[in-house]
Amino acid sequence: MKFTFAATLLALSVLGIATGGCQCKVVQFIFGDSLSDVGNNDYLSKGLAKANLPWYGIDFGNGMPNGRFCNGRTVADIIGDKMGLPRPPAFLDPSLTEDMIMQNGVNYASGGGGILNETGTYFIQRFSLYKQIELFQGTKELIREKIGDNETEKFFQQSLYVVALGSNDFINNYLMPVYSDSYTYNDDSFVTYLTETLRAQLTLLHSLGVRQLMAFGLGPMGCIPLQRVLSTSGGCQDRTNKLALSFNQATSKMLEDVSSKLPNASFRFGDAYDVVNDLISNPVKHGFNNSDSPCCSWGKIRPALTCIPLSKLCKDRSKYVFWDEYHPTESANELIANELIRKMGLSPTNLSPSAAPFAAPSPQG
Secondary structure, three states: OOOOOOOOOOEEEEEEEEOOEEEEEEEEEEEEOOOOOOOHHHHOOOOOOOOOOOOOOOOOOOOOOOOOOOOOOOHHHHHHHHOOOOOOOEOOOOOOOHHHHHHHEEEOOOOOOOOOOOOOHHHOOOOOHHHHHHHHHHHHHHHHHHHOHHHHHHHHHOOEEEEEOOHHHHHHHHOOOOOOHHHHOOHHHHHHHHHHHHHHHHHHHHHOOOOEEEEEOOOOHHHOHHHHHHOOOOOOOHHHHHHHHHHHHHHHHHHHHHHHHOOOOEEEEEOOHHHHHHHHHOHHHHOOOEEEEEOEEEOOEOOOOOOOOOOEEOOOHHHEEEOOOOOEOHHHHHHHHHHHHHHHOOOOOOOOOOOOOOOOOOOOO
16 A cells, blocks of 8 residues: 555755854655655646645645645654654755755655656656656755765765655556566565665665665555455455565565665664554544545545545544545554654654664663
8 A cells, every 4th residue: 555655754954054064953855655745746747646636735734735645744744743853845846945955855755656667657757766866866966066075975974764665566567457567577576576676776875875764664555445446345455465565574674684784874664564454454443433435535436546626525534544545644644653653763853963863772671
């Protein structure tokens, strides 16, 4: 499912450049898909995956669409807020400047994007992870021109990052027969292909200065409303969930291996599969009353795929796990974010260059 969060978070940013170097605070750099997108796709003129119509954003700011595929905040927003971090603007935001980057970071996440370049091609335009990394490399060069080589390397090596993609590679690629990957691979070999591609991408990020990174796993994507409505029983699709679990297991092991082999790398895995699965299986336990259908829909016309002005909204958005056919509500995102914060041992940053909120927590004795 799209609980691959994204989403996507955390780098150090320059507040000011003094003679002795930079004064830094912790901000966010996000790589992700629609769970973390804050408007990049809105600026892709030919892109089909957009959240630029009501009722998206109804519970965020002024209630107008803002590029988030949700009624409110994303998981990345919530984790950042709880850690005292500024929210990074979309990379394609026309007002973005070098100073904004150094003070707020950047969000490269793109709805429909995947780890694989071929994922989501029917959306026409979207940023794959390789493209997001290319944009990040360009960002680094912009900062280099502004503050010089030494400060730039220091800035990016002190940075904290999150990578949150993967569900589209299954839902909008491998599990669709229109894609060649669906008949080129079997379940096991596709998970291997996906994980090894991600390994290469993380290694590339390391070569660009990334040292501390969180990569988030997938939730039970076979239980999103779209998967349910496309099943014969209306229940979760077991094969899809098993693929998510296989990806999580392979990615967790790969991150341990990469982190042990790359110099000064601290790459960690964020897994919320169990809590999301429990939320869907036992919604009342978590304060919800609906976990199988979208809050924003066309009533009995399913799947609606996207939320539009003609859609009907549920009476209480805080009681629904899903906002549309793909994405969780802000209420569900908050529960997911809290679980990731707990599992990762994250705490509010002290805004110090030496802060390492992604470092492994000390053993409790």
